[in-house]
Amino acid sequence: MTDWTDALPEPARAFLEGRRLDEVECVIADLPGIARGKAVPASKFARQDYFHLPDSIFFQTITGDWGEAADEDDGGFIERDMILRPDMSTATAAPWTGDWTLQVIHDAYDRKNNPVPYAPRNVLKxxxxxxxxxxxxxxxxxxxxxxxxxxxxxxxxxxxxxxxxxxxxxxxxxxxxxxxxxxxxxxxxxxxxxxxxxxxxxxxxxxxxxxxxxxxxxxxxxxxxxxxxxxxxxxxxxxxxxxxxxxxxxxxxxxxxxxxxxxxxxxxxxxxxxxxxxxxxxxxxxxxxxxxxxxxxxxxxxxxxxxxxxxxxxxxxxxxxxxxxxxxxxxxxxxxxxxxxxxxxxxxxxxxxxxxxxxxxxxxxxxxxxxxxxxxxxxxxxxxxxxxxxxxxxxxxxxxxxxxxxxxxxxxxxxxxxxxxxxxxxxxxxxxxxxxxxxxxxxxxxxxxxxxxx
The missing domain is CATH 3.30.590.10 (Glutamine synthetase/guanido kinase, catalytic domain)
Structure with missing residues (x-):
């Protein structure tokens, strides 16, 4: 195991014991509650503190269409990147996958490090x-x-x-x-x-x-x-x-x-x-x-x-x-x-x-x-x-x-x-x-x- 995995929650460490972690799924819930994000090799995840997704994921309907919800005073629908940071306390196994994979829930911030107000997890917080x-x-x-x-x-x-x-x-x-x-x-x-x-x-x-x-x-x-x-x-x-x-x-x-x-x-x-x-x-x-x-x-x-x-x-x-x-x-x-x-x-x-x-x-x-x-x-x-x-x-x-x-x-x-x-x-x-x-x-x-x- 690499050093960062030593700080994982105990169930995640138990899942990986004696095994080589292959992949990490970096996820965030959109408005319907669908998991959006990226899957990255474990070696890359160990080196990244955050990743980017466009704020438009929160403007998307359940059918994949778009609501005109972008702030016109902030440039409108330009799909501005958010900064997504992992909450490592949420790291958990994805035990149905064919390789050894973890999931980690991320929180969404804007470029000024403010929580994105329409990210559902931020609303609950x-x-x-x-x-x-x-x-x-x-x-x-x-x-x-x-x-x-x-x-x-x-x-x-x-x-x-x-x-x-x-x-x-x-x-x-x-x-x-x-x-x-x-x-x-x-x-x-x-x-x-x-x-x-x-x-x-x-x-x-x-x-x-x-x-x-x-x-x-x-x-x-x-x-x-x-x-x-x-x-x-x-x-x-x-x-x-x-x-x-x-x-x-x-x-x-x-x-x-x-x-x-x-x-x-x-x-x-x-x-x-x-x-x-x-x-x-x-x-x-x-x-x-x-x-x-x-x-x-x-x-x-x-x-x-x-x-x-x-x-x-x-x-x-x-x-x-x-x-x-x-x-x-x-x-x-x-x-x-x-x-x-x-x-x-x-x-x-x-x-x-x-x-x-x-x-x-x-x-x-x-x-x-x-x-x-x-x-x-x-x-x-x-x-x-x-x-x-x-x-x-x-x-x-x-x-x-x-x-x-x-x-x-x-x-x-x-x-x-x-x-x-x-x-x-x-x-x-x-x-x-x-x-x-x-x-x-x-x-x-x-x-x-x-x-x-x-």
Whole structure:
């Protein structure tokens, strides 16, 4: 090993023990959460302190088109180079590759060494720093839902469940079934193996309600670290699925009449000075801060939905009786509400935001959820009364389509101040470009029902 590898995180060093490192993948998440970057020989990586990518990677839509988001006062769309510096604490194995490869997440800076404001990891760091300036340390625990599906090579055909070990397609409505989990045993074995090689601790894997739908829970911790893990996990899970002739999809709603896939986010806040959970008082009771955090989620989440549900498909998930919330009611141990308080002791009291889809960028989804809670704390927002019944009996109070969500987001000045004005400007322009492109597509439903009937 070369000297620089001696300072790698322990799992990365264990992965390379007795082996020669061949390549390093230098990666950064774009707005959708896709890994962008360069693969370089290990010998070259050892000699470089940074590398360059154009800032236009943050102006690109999910389809590969471009939003007109470049700052005209700074030269416009000239694809100015950013300076990308490695965060070596994120160095981890890429165990599915044919040679010995590491991945390293990089942070984006401009030429004056300022963080690029629309880089998603920088957005989350900005929000976390706002908490720390108040003397608070935010803690999150994401839950990741996804589907294992049959290979789909024709976008015109519906997505179908994968074939299980039994030779039968994965069955729906088998939530928490161990037999259903066993159907995907070989894929899950690889997920565990890859996660272990990367040093990630899985808190559990369960079968969800959809056909071929699984959930992975992660241990609670630092928001940036957990967002890094979700970013890495999406790639890890896709690679494990491909080894077994199936796809892993993180679409919010991949299959008609099946539940959607969420990224539930559990939140707690620690007092930096005392190390105590600010949601619990000295006698273990619920504090004003606990209620203000919930009030913040209720007040500001409608404006953040465009980030938590970033695609037209995302809004197909918010359907009554399909394991997804339709409003911002809150309740204790109530899975029909958008905001749930899980069973816990005072030290681990937390608030679960159930609105985010698994299709959101993990950095931006966690940042937006924390931003809403932060605004509730500093503005002392009080929530409604807790709901003790089925929240699906209530009316929706979140945007129903992406166009509506973007309009609310664009008018949310309080949220812009927390996430960053420049990020919000770029995000809105890019998402508008995606939405307008989608509106040019004529769907099979329109051809079937409108062609000869209207």
């Amino acid at each position: 900005r929000v976390v720093e706002l908490y720390r300036k108040q003397g608070w340390e935010p803690v999150v625990a994401p839950e990741m839902e996804f589907y294992l599906t049959a290979r789909n090579l024709d976008p015109a055909k519906p997505i179908e469940p994968m074939m299980g070990r039994s030779g039968r397609p994965a069955a729906a409505r088998q939530a928490y079934s161990m037999t259903a989990v066993d159907e995907f045993g070989p894929v899950i074995d690889d997920i565990y193996d890859f996660a272990e090689a990367q040093g990630f601790e899985i808190d559990g894997i369960t079968q969800e309600g959809g056909a071929g739908q699984l959930e992975i829970n992660l241990r609670h911790g630092d928001p940036v670290k957990l967002a890094d893990e979700v970013f890495y996990f999406k790639r890890l899970i896709r690679e494990a699925a491909l080894r077994h002739d199936c796809f892993a999809t993180f679409m919010a709603k991949p299959i008609e009449n099946e539940p959607g896939s969420a990224m539930h986010i559990h939140h707690s806040i620690m007092d930096i000075e005392t190390g105590r959970n600010i949601f619990s008082g000295p006698q273990g009771g619920e504090t004003d801060a606990f209620f203000h955090f919930i009030g913040g989620l209720q007040t500001y989440t409608p404006a953040a939905i465009a980030v938590l549900a970033p695609y037209v498909n995302s809004y197909r998930r918010y359907v009554k009786e399909h394991a997804a919330p339709i409003n911002l009611a809150w309740g204790r141990d109530n899975r029909t509400t958008g905001i749930r308080i899980p069973l816990s002791g005072p030290a681990s009291r937390r608030v679960e935001n159930r609105l985010a889809g698994m299709d959101c960028n993990p950095y931006l989804g966690i940042a937006a959820s924390l931003a809403c809670g932060y605004l509730g704390l500093v503005n002392e927002k009080w929530p409604s009364k807790p709901l003790k019944k089925d929240a699906y009996e209530g009316e929706p109070d979140i945007p129903q389509v992406l166009g509506q969500a973007l309009q609310v987001f664009e008018e949310a000045e309080d949220l812009h101040q927390i996430l960053g004005e420049d990020f919000c400007r770029v995000y809105s322009i890019v998402k508008r470009a995606e939405y307008e492109e989608f509106l040019q597509v004529i769907s099979p439903w329109e051809r079937e029902h409108l062609l000869l009937n209207v």
